[in-house]
Amino acid sequence: MIINKIIIRNFRSYYGDNTFEFKDGLTLIIGDNGDGKTTFFEALEWLFNTSQTEDKTERILSAKRKKELFDNEIDSVRVVMYFKSEGDSDKIVEKSLDFTRDGDSIIFSNYQFNGYDCIGSERVIRSGKQMLDSCFDTYMRRYCLFKGENNLNVFEDEKALNTLVEKFSDIRDFDSFVSLTDNLEATSDKAYKKELKSDDKISKLAKTYEMLQIDIMTKIHEVKSDLERQESVASDYQVRIEDLERNQEASERYQEIKSRINSLTEKKRRLEQQSTENYNLRLLDDEWILCAFPGILREFQVKAATLARTKRKLNKEYITQQARLKGKQEAYEELTILSNGATALPWDLPDLQTMQEMIDEHICKVCGSPAPEGSDAYNFMVKKLEDYKRHLEAQKKENEKKIEDKPLFPNNYINEIRNLGISLGGDEAARIFGYANEIRDNIEFVAARKIDLQKVIEQLEDAEEERKRIIIQADGVSESLLEKNFHDLKGFFEEKRKADDRIVELKRRLSDLMNQKADIDAKFEELSPSKGMTKVYRDVHTILDRICRAFKSAREKNLRNFLNRLSEHANSYLERLNPADFHGTVNIIERANGQAKISLISLNGDHIYDPNGALKTTMYMSILFAISDLTTLTREEDYPLIFDAPTSSFGEIKEDEFYNIIAGIKKQCIIVTKDLLEKDALTGDCRINQSKLENLKCSVYRIEKEKPFDPLDLSTVCIKISKIKD
Incomplete structure (x- = not known):
């Protein structure tokens, strides 16, 4: 088509x-x-x-x-x-x-x-x-239309193998023959044993063999039932292990990506803090505002030094002037001391001293006239001297007011300004001048962190996408299930090991029982009935038993051949679809419950339980191509x-x-x-x-x-x- x-x-x-x-x-x-x-x-x-x-x-x-x-x-x-x-x-x-x-x-x-x-x-x-x-038809469309990777495994349907066998192989032709010959063999066996009981020669021995046969068949049935249960248990645990290992890997990947998301989220939080800077606060709190005024600081230092020099100059001049005023005062004090003594006056003393001498000597040295005490001349000179002294005293008081010892600069402001200029120099100036580098480094650091933050945000988005892909690819497994650690895996392996050991033991037991049954069957065949009709029943039963076994064997062989042929075709396509990659070998077998099991096996015998997505897809597609080949052979029609x-x-x-x-x-x-x-x-x-x-x-x-x-x-x-x- x-x-x-x-x-x-x-x-x-x-x-x-x-x-x-x-x-x-x-x-x-x-x-x-x-x-x-x-x-x-x-x-x-x-x-x-x-x-x-x-x-x-x-x-x-x-x-x-x-x-x-x-x-x-x-x-x-x-x-x-x-x-x-x-x-x-x-x-x-x-x-x-x-x-x-x-x-x-x-x-x-x-x-x-x-x-x-x-x-x-x-x-x-x-x-x-x-x-x-x-x-x-509907059966063909089931193997021709596939929506998404998750639907490529047609054997997830428990009836898929039976459908394939029924529709696309000749194995189904054996089923009616197996059923027919099985019924005929059972009927002939029953008739033969009934006839043996009527043969007096061998009836007793036949009854003994029949009881042994019934006992053996009961045990065989029990062992087969137990074996079927254990195979089902082992198969169930194998399915669980395969699913669990697949989910285990998904869980480990989920845990890994979740850990990465948490780490990136924390890194994002730190980078957001590092890339968020309040420069307004740092301008004042960290004195960053000073970084804009290095020239002003230098000018301030120059002006503070100039002001200090000017102060020193003015203060020196002031001190000199004060010294002069104090010198005059000291001279006046010396004159007042001379007026009360007899010491000779120097030539350049003012008339005050001369006046005192004239009074003391009772003579006017201006005109040479005597001035006896009590005379008008004497009284005039005394009065004149007193007026002069009063004048000098008033002059002294006036001068004392003028030369009061008051500093020119009573406050320490200029020194403080100068000291501030000095304190802002040296290490302190270097610290302040370093603010520019500090601010530039901070801005570059914040810019770099913003770049890092953007990268982390992108990585976080990628990680979130990866987390979603893991959940989507987990074949419906919930996120809460992926969140758990699959501690049951070890327990499943242990239970499967027990089931496998039990299967080996049951198969050995079944083999022993089948050998015992064969011995009893051989003894039945060795019986020599005396009646001719009994011999006929025996021969008929023997023939039907062999025919029934032949049909059962043929059916099993044809089913194995069908699955082997399907596997061979699938492996041929798998190799072509993965020309340069590892691909392993596809093996399709029948489970104990009649369902098909697909295994991917390495050359060393290891089972590959969870192949990567591309390999899994090509494996399933190879099987689909193989099924298509078989349908072409059986129906002479390609689809x-x-x-x-x-x-x-x-x-x-x-x-x-x-x-x-x-x-x-x-x-x-x-x-x-x-x-x-x-x-x-x-x-x-x-x-x-x-x-x-x-x-x-x-x-x-x-x-x-x-x-x-x-x-x-x-x-x-x-x-x-x-x-x-x-």
């Missing part, structure tokens, strides 16, 4: 008619998040849903078309697939639903699900459900494989190599993905990596939202389709 074309009309974000054309081999449909990848897959799911007779929900309707619709205007939601089956005519299957507006309501009508056989230029209509069921985002865990380097390998496999594959997209450094828009596109060896469609659109209004969104590589 090959899909030739798919048309999607008015299905959600696919506004109007949107056509995809396909051919054999690989076709990529590339789009970013929100660009209609999942909607494309859901449109196919809607078309392929044969159990749903009608869908009248507005969820499938294009919001843009619904908004544009006038009252009573009719349009339709439609998905059409053109395809061709092996050796058959071209076919079309179409599902559609009309809709119209009635005021604020949308009315649905005329639901159609039709198929068409294209015979020449004619189309023969038939039921769409019947066409899909005959050409692409397309359709994947939605199967490579989300792949790295950028692997993705284009992987697609070219897929393109080289002779199968039709349609993969919807956002691989090969990169962000434009200038515009921030997503674009196709052109170099990788040129290297691809397959058809490529680009789907994207048509611009412009309102990110808040779904009715403005519609998908644009471009075929960018044929």
